[in-house]
Amino acid sequence: MPISIGLPIVTSCSVDSCGYNHGGCHAGAISVGGPHSHCNTFVDTADKGGRDETASVGACTRTDCKFNDSLICSAEGITVGASADNADCLTFEAKETAGATA
Structure with missing residues (x-):
């Protein structure tokens, strides 16, 4: 079975209505x-599924985003929850842009 080495994990998810969230995110x-910044893997269902392992962030x-490095997340881990969407x-x-002032 492939292992997602070096990819950040979903450290927490507060979206209880997602089928992958049961004691943490369990999507592959x-x-x-x-x-x-929507979680494109969100599935609104009462059915629970996924893997035993905690999910990684495969693509962004x-x-x-300052953590985006060639369409891969470079954060140590991410938090998923309600903001502009579920x-x-x-x-x-x-990301800071060139010429931005503090």
Whole structure:
């Protein structure tokens, strides 16, 4: 069985309505994207499934996130919860842009 070496894990998920969330996220891997860092793997169901292991973050299309490195998340881990939608990456931080002032 393949192992996701070096990928960040979903350290916590507060979205109880997701079928992969039961004592933590148990999807094999999630992807994050969309205009507000949506967990694209979110499944709104009372049925619970997935793997025994905690999910990794397999892909992220939020190129404006400081943790995005060639469409892969470089954070140590992420938190998923309600924000603009049911299931969003709450670890998202916008990249600093050139010429930005503090």
